[in-house]
Amino acid sequence: MKDTLLEARDIHVAYGKIEAVAGVALRVARGQIVTVIGPNGAGKSSLLNAIMGLVPCSGGLSLAGADIARLAVEDRVALGMCLVPESRELFTEMSVLDNLILGTYARFRKGERNFDADIEGVYDLFPRLRERKAQRAGTLSGGERQMLAIGRALMARPTLLMLDEPSLGLAPRIVREILRVVVSLRERGVSLLIVEQNARAALQIADYGYVIEGGRVVLEGPAAELQADANVVATYLGTGGSKTPLPPGATA
Structure with missing residues (x-):
């Protein structure tokens, strides 16, 4: 291939x-x-x-x-490499925004600190997450949780x-x-x-x-x-x- x-x-x-x-x-x-x-x-x-x-x-x-x-x-x-598991594994007591930020962990360890553009990019892909950025992940619908799980993975680029x-x-x-x-x-x-x-x-x-x-x-x-x-x-x-x-x- x-x-x-x-x-x-x-x-x-x-x-x-x-x-x-x-x-x-x-x-x-x-x-x-x-x-x-x-x-x-x-x-x-x-x-x-x-x-x-x-x-x-x-x-x-x-x-x-x-x-x-x-x-x-x-x-x-x-x-x-990133995996979005079937169970999604979100931090349900944390907000949508905080879940997204946790997706930058590997980049943060490398010294990066500004992730605003990446967050906006996820919101552009999933506008519903922008509307719910302050909402706890555990209160989202099933579809919204999947969007958040994918969005969090994308934060790792x-x-x-x-x-x-x-x-x-x-x-x-x-x-x-x-x-x-x-x-x-x-x-x-x-x-x-x-x-x-x-x-x-x-x-x-x-x-x-x-x-x-x-x-x-x-x-x-x-x-x-x-x-x-x-x-x-x-x-x-x-x-x-x-x-x-x-x-x-x-x-x-």
């Missing part, structure tokens, strides 16, 4: 005797949206957690050509942003708004790795996709090809139901 940003090689994750990820290899190129789809329990979230350093794994991991397999989570963040189930539990209108932002981030040069139960929505905006079953990659290819694959359609997309409308700039 040309200009690879993230490369994972033969990744294994086990919880006791249960192997959740069994030899997965994947790549994310700069400026790409890559999605990982598959059934519940396939190992998708475990894969993201392993890449972020949150769970032990074996195998090779590199970011922009640098070996990160043995780096601590904070060091991976400092190199430009990541080159690789990983999203674990960004549409989970959200209304279709909010999902479209989240997808719109994801597409706009790609246009700004952020590379994205997305785990998503909503396979149709994920493949509509992605450049490349991986299908994982039982902890293994069973199919991969350009997202447009996966959308047309009969097995993917039958298993994950179905033939009925309405498509999630593409946000402006998405490629189907």
